[in-house]
Amino acid sequence: MRVVLAVALAVGLGALAxxxxxxxxxxxxxxxxxxxxxxxVVPARGELCEPLPPLPSDAARAQLLIGTYGPPVPALSLRYxxxxxxxxxxxxxxxxxxxxxxxxxxxxxxxxxxxxxxLRVGGSVSKIALGGEAGAINAGSEYVNGKQQPGLVSIVYQxxxxxxxxxxxxxxxxxxxxxxxxxxxxxxxxxxxxxxAAVWVGAVRLLLRELT
Amino acid sequence: xSAVDETGGAGAAAGQSALAGARAGAxxxxxxxxxxxxxxxxxxxxxxxIAFVNVAIWGIVVPPFQVPDxxxxxxxxxxxxxxxxxxxxxxxxxxxxxxxxxLESLYFFSVIGRPQMRGIxxxxxxxxxxxxxxxxxxxxxxxxxxxxxxxxxLYYALEAIPYWLSPSHEILTRLALMRLLSALMAAxxxxxxxxxxxxxxxxxRWAWTVGAxxxxxxxTFDFIAAGVQGDNLLFLTASLTILLLxxxxxxxxxxxxxxxxxxxxxxGTLSKLTFIALLPGIALAIVLLAWRAMxxxxxxxxxxxxIAVVVAAAPVLLYALLNVTxxxxxxxxxxxxxxxxxxxxxGGGVITLRQTLDYTWELxxxxxxxxxxxYFNSSPLETIWLPGVVGHFGWLDYTFPxxxxxxxxxxxxxxxxxxxxxxxxLRAAIRPLLPILVCxxxxxxxxxxxxxxxxxxxxxxxxxxxxxxxxxxPLVAFYALFLVAAARGVGRRWAPALGAALVVIAMLHGLxxxxxxxxxxxx
Numbered sequence: 001m002r003v004v005l006a007v008a009l010a011v012g013l014g015a016l017a018x019x020x021x022x023x024x025x026x027x028x029x030x031x032x033x034x035x036x037x038x039x040x041v042v043p044a045r046g047e048l049c050e051p052l053p054p055l056p057s058d059a060a061r062a063q064l065l066i067g068t069y070g071p072p073v074p075a076l077s078l079r080y081x082x083x084x085x086x087x088x089x090x091x092x093x094x095x096x097x098x099x100x101x102x103x104x105x106x107x108x109x110x111x112x113x114x115x116x117x118x119l120r121v122g123g124s125v126s127k128i129a130l131g132g133e134a135g136a137i138n139a140g141s142e143y144v145n146g147k148q149q150p151g152l153v154s155i156v157y158q159x160x161x162x163x164x165x166x167x168x169x170x171x172x173x174x175x176x177x178x179x180x181x182x183x184x185x186x187x188x189x190x191x192x193x194x195x196x197a198a199v200w201v202g203a204v205r206l207l208l209r210e211l212t
Numbered sequence: 213x214s215a216v217d218e219t220g221g222a223g224a225a226a227g228q229s230a231l232a233g234a235r236a237g238a239x240x241x242x243x244x245x246x247x248x249x250x251x252x253x254x255x256x257x258x259x260x261x262i263a264f265v266n267v268a269i270w271g272i273v274v275p276p277f278q279v280p281d282x283x284x285x286x287x288x289x290x291x292x293x294x295x296x297x298x299x300x301x302x303x304x305x306x307x308x309x310x311x312x313x314x315l316e317s318l319y320f321f322s323v324i325g326r327p328q329m330r331g332i333x334x335x336x337x338x339x340x341x342x343x344x345x346x347x348x349x350x351x352x353x354x355x356x357x358x359x360x361x362x363x364x365x366l367y368y369a370l371e372a373i374p375y376w377l378s379p380s381h382e383i384l385t386r387l388a389l390m391r392l393l394s395a396l397m398a399a400x401x402x403x404x405x406x407x408x409x410x411x412x413x414x415x416x417r418w419a420w421t422v423g424a425x426x427x428x429x430x431x432t433f434d435f436i437a438a439g440v441q442g443d444n445l446l447f448l449t450a451s452l453t454i455l456l457l458x459x460x461x462x463x464x465x466x467x468x469x470x471x472x473x474x475x476x477x478x479x480g481t482l483s484k485l486t487f488i489a490l491l492p493g494i495a496l497a498i499v500l501l502a503w504r505a506m507x508x509x510x511x512x513x514x515x516x517x518x519i520a521v522v523v524a525a526a527p528v529l530l531y532a533l534l535n536v537t538x539x540x541x542x543x544x545x546x547x548x549x550x551x552x553x554x555x556x557x558x559g560g561g562v563i564t565l566r567q568t569l570d571y572t573w574e575l576x577x578x579x580x581x582x583x584x585x586x587y588f589n590s591s592p593l594e595t596i597w598l599p600g601v602v603g604h605f606g607w608l609d610y611t612f613p614x615x616x617x618x619x620x621x622x623x624x625x626x627x628x629x630x631x632x633x634x635x636x637x638l639r640a641a642i643r644p645l646l647p648i649l650v651c652x653x654x655x656x657x658x659x660x661x662x663x664x665x666x667x668x669x670x671x672x673x674x675x676x677x678x679x680x681x682x683x684x685x686p687l688v689a690f691y692a693l694f695l696v697a698a699a700r701g702v703g704r705r706w707a708p709a710l711g712a713a714l715v716v717i718a719m720l721h722g723l724x725x726x727x728x729x730x731x732x733x734x735x
Binding site: 001004005008009012015016019020024025027028029030032033034036053054056057113133156165168172175176178179180181182183184188189192195196198199200202203206207209210211212 | 255258259261262265266268269272273275276318319322326328329330331332333334335336337338340341342380382384385387388417418420421422425428429708709711712713715716717719720723724726727730731734735
């Protein structure tokens with residue numbers, strides 16, 4: 001019995017350790033709009049602007065879903081502006097990447113809180129379509145060349161570098177306490193892991209006592 | 213002394229006497245409860261604690277409202293807690309302003325169904341949420357019709373208790389405490405499974421712990437138990453019913469056991485209308501129990517039978533009466549039965565009995581040659597039930613890698629073969645249990661039939677699939693029985709070892725489901 005339990009636990013926990021050593025995703029956040037449909041069409045040399053929730057502090061790239069109707073994606077310029085119109089962060093992408101999910105590197109240029117993002121499209125194609133969500137025109141809708149349109153474009157932020165799940169644990173712990181009962185904090189993930197370990201110890205001891 | 217003084221004195225004396233009586237009654241109830249707890253084997257109590265802590269952990273891992281339909285279940289419970297009555301339903305707002313603003317601030321509607329989307333990931337978003345919650349939006353909604361408002365109110369009335377007891381009026385703190393009640397219900401379900409196996413298989417001591425722990429670590433069961441979800445009381449009452457029927461079969465139908473069975477059946481029916489599907493099997497079992505009690509006294513047996521029926525029926529009839537007369541919820545079942553049994557299709561036409569039977573058959577078994585219509589592109593066993601039980605989490609928006617389901621399918625086939633071997637080997641021991649097993653089979657067929665009956669109506673009306681693996685969990689006690697029977701299939705000597713291995717597989721299955729959940733919402 002002890003051998004069965006020891007082998008099964010060792011195999012399982014070994015698999016977990018290996019799994020945790022894989023590269024973890026680089027998500028930093030998003031504007032909470034999914035790329036469900038093509039929600040905006042921007043002509044060559046046009047500009048799309050839309051309001052934003054806070055830009056994550058660790059955002060190093062912005063991902064957009066772009067359709068070009070065939071040709072490579074034109075040059076893109078992405079700017080994040082605060083309420084006064086000052087640039088907080090910006091990014092450039094040179095022309096030539098294939099259409100699909102496109103990643104624009106971001107650079108912080110000033111402290112402050114971005115309230116809207118503006119994307120300027122180069123002139124190598126007649127127009128591009130951007131993935132996002134459709135909807136009625138309201139205060140939170142996008143603007144194309146200064147004209148308000150229904151819908152919002154999806155922007156997903158990525159962190160810089162690469163990490164394994166082990167290395168990502170402190171970040172996970174920080175996120176784990178957010179959006180929950182205020183009594184929970186970044187200690188909650190560690191507490192949950194310790195409680196789960198106690199549950200496992202209890203279960204194994206119970207099996208050894210009752211089954212042998 | 214004046215008349216007022218005399219009356220007051222007599223009243224005070226009567227009050228003190230009543231208070232003393234109430235204290236004595238409460239003390240007696242507490243003592244009896246403690247004695248009952250002490251009679252539970254230590255291993256059963258340990259399984260209860262393990263299950264409770266494990267599900268409570270799940271309740272922290274899963275973000276608020278990410279358990280299927282949790283927004284609607286919370287909305288119902290909040291309405292009951294704030295107004296003292298079930299929602300009137302109707303075309304008005306489903307959720308309170310407080311819940312609606314919390315859902316929007318959590319980005320709930322952009323997360324569900326979209327596995328690539330996350331909720332709150334940054335401190336700035338969290339601060340914005342706290343600011344919204346601090347605005348003091350009203351917790352009192354209008355009680356508009358939702359996916360659960362046509363259900364009976366027992367689960368929601370119980371959830372009103374932690375809602376009221378919460379030291380904070382913040383909605384997320386209340387939700388966290390309400391989730392703990394669901395965890396308690398899940399732990400009690402695990403205890404029921406333990407006691408059921410003990411009652412059914414008194415000589416297989418190892419099997420009680422193996423079956424209970426296998427359920428305690430079952431990740432789909434845990435995921436549902438992590439949230440404010442009415443199914444949790446359904447699972448508990450169904451498991452408790454199975455336990456009490458087994459106990460009465462083993463030990464005889466006494467008046468006390470009849471009251472217990474009746475009370476639990478009433479609680480089950482008032483927890484979720486799905487419980488009605490179990491009633492034919494339960495009724496058959498009560499008739500069987502009364503018939504077996506006849507040799508000890510016909511009058512006593514009939515009295516116990518009548519008590520079980522009356523105790524079960526009276527609260528349900530009262531609920532039906534209140535729906536029509538006091539709460540004005542439209543019909544005796546508040547539209548719950550009518551909604552699930554409506555055979556008329558939106559575009560015209562009616563679903564026939566034959567269609568229902570064909571659909572229900574195909575839902576579980578291969579289509580036969582005379583069934584003209586194929587309702588499923590591939591076997592529901594492999595596309596609905598097995599993945600649903602192995603794990604289809606969130607608002608059905610994230611799963612394990614495909615190979616995991618293939619591995620569990622192969623394991624399930626092996627366990628079925630082992631369980632059949634055990635059934636053949638132990639047929640002599642099983643024979644005395646056959647009558648109650650037939651009743652349990654009737655309960656199971658009733659549930660499977662009800663899922664099919666409601667499923668074809670939903671699928672043909674809405675064009676989307678209705679079934680989820682969790683719909684089978686009222687039968688979770690039989691899942692545990694199946695696992696221990698499979699373990700016994702390798703013979704008496706090795707059965708505990710295989711049982712222990714199955715529990716460890718369940719533990720690892722649960723652990724990987726939790727890491728999958730963490731990567732889904734926080735990664």
